Amino acid sequence: MPAADAAPRRVLVVDDSRMQRRILSAQLARSGYEVIEAGNAEEALAICAEAEPDIVLSDWMMPGMSGLDFCRAFRAMPRKGYGYFVLLTSKTDKNEVAQGLESGADDFLAKPISGEELRARLSAGERILTMERQLQEKNRLLSSALGELQGLYDVIDRDLTEACKLQQSLVRERYRSFGTAQVSLMLRPSGHVGGDLVGFFPINAHRVALFGMDVAGHGITSALMTARLAGYLSGATPEQNIALVPASYGHCDARPPAELAAYLNRLVLAEMQTDSYFTLIYADVDLVSGRVELVQAGHPYPAIQRASGAVEYLGDGGLPVGLIEGAEYETVTARLNPGDRLFLMSDGITEAADADANLLGEEGLAEIIEAAAGLRGEAFLNAVYEKIDRFAGGVLADDVSGVLFEFDEMRGLFV
Structure with a gap:
């Protein structure tokens, strides 16, 4: 009834x-x-x-x-x-x-x-x-709820799209020629926003600093921390750049790489009040002699490709920044000869995985770098990214970033 x-x-x-x-x-x-x-x-x-x-x-x-x-x-x-x-x-x-x-x-x-x-x-x-x-x-109720969620998702998606533009704007200059060398940058987040950051800035007329950072995790929290860190190593505002220190006659010098990593570690633990931490690769390169001083704080080992095409890796590992109070870091040195290049990369490259969960690793990356030996600058970075993406089956789970420094024959100095 x-x-x-x-x-x-x-x-x-x-x-x-x-x-x-x-x-x-x-x-x-x-x-x-x-x-x-x-x-x-x-x-x-x-x-x-x-x-x-x-x-x-x-x-x-x-x-x-x-x-x-x-x-x-x-x-x-x-x-x-x-x-x-x-x-x-x-x-x-x-x-x-x-x-x-x-x-x-x-x-x-x-x-x-x-x-x-x-x-x-x-x-x-x-x-x-x-x-x-x-x-x-x-x-009906489910459809209504899904409609509301879709509306919220659209708003968030628009906000994240704008956030992506803002984050990409942190890397204002993706290429510069220094006369004796050139620097090229790559930043490819896996989502709308990511936790990677790359950059460079002149130290003085004869030296340039290169850096890459990777904040632990993904998404908005990592992106916000990345934006904060970008201000610490900004080339646009040298007076606020914590890597730079005054030298005689109004010139600038830079903190040794290991000292900079330790300083950043103290700064993050004292000021940021967050559980997030980040890995760092920072190199101080002499544009005349090709001498490289770098610190590796949890970041993948940087690669040098010699003029012959051979690839070798630098560094001794090191602790991430903002993880352990009082962490100590070491400066590693190397020498670039004309025709050599230095490649700093994030773990989104070396830890890219194929369909069987096999990681690309350093050997796989070396093969990719050797295959792209005839390419320079942006063309080299694009070729590396495309081959990594193909290795991962088009599904890269992490942000991909890199700094390419190419040391050329002496042709005068321009900053």
Whole structure:
């Protein structure tokens, strides 16, 4: 029976026998249903198009369109909700019953119909219709919630897109020629924003500093910390650059790399009040002699590609910055000859993984660098990125960044 607090279910009774319709209609009306009658299937289809009954009781054998054909046509009609269809029949053959079910019938009532069995069949139909309406309501609420979430996602997506532009603007200059050398930068976040940062700045007329950072984690927190760190090593505001120190006659000098890493470690632990930490690679390069002094604080080993094409790695590892109070760091030295180049990269490169979870590693990167020996600057960086991306099957899980320093023949100095 219909629930007392709900609108009465609409039942369509279809039978070519007027007496049978009246008997069924009276039984249904006493049980609280709204009843509509039709003398044949064609009339019933017209009613269904207008009224959408909740339940249909249809005779199987009728002149013209049979109850079976009517059931098929009923199922083909567009509806807002489900319609429960019961065939009234004297047929008991299992094949005929199966045929009725295949045509879309939900249940059968055998003639002559008893009131008790009718109520039991309709109760079963009520349960199904109630569950269907509840499911529809839940789907409606879910669709509404998804719509709201999509709206929020669109807002966040727009904000992150703008944040990506701002983060990329932290790397204002991606290429510069220093006469005897050139520097090229690459910064490719894995998402909208990332935790990598690369850059360079002149120390004086004869030296240039190169650096790469990788804040632990991904997303907004890492990006905000990256933006804060960018101010510490800014080439646009040398007076605020903590790597630079005054020298005689108004010139600038720079802290030794190991000292800078230790200073940054103290600064981050004292000022940032965060659980985040970062890895650092920082190199002080002499543009005349090719001497390199660098500190490796948790960052991957930097690579030198000699003029011959051979690749070698520098560094002794080291602790990340902002992780352990009182951490100590070492300065490593190397010498670049004309035609050599220095490549500082993030772990998004060396730890790129293929479909079988095999890491690219230093050997794999060396092969890529050797294969790109004939390329320079941006072309070299693009080739390295494309091969790493291909190795990872187009699914790079981490930010990818790099600094390429190429030491050329002496051609004068320009800063």
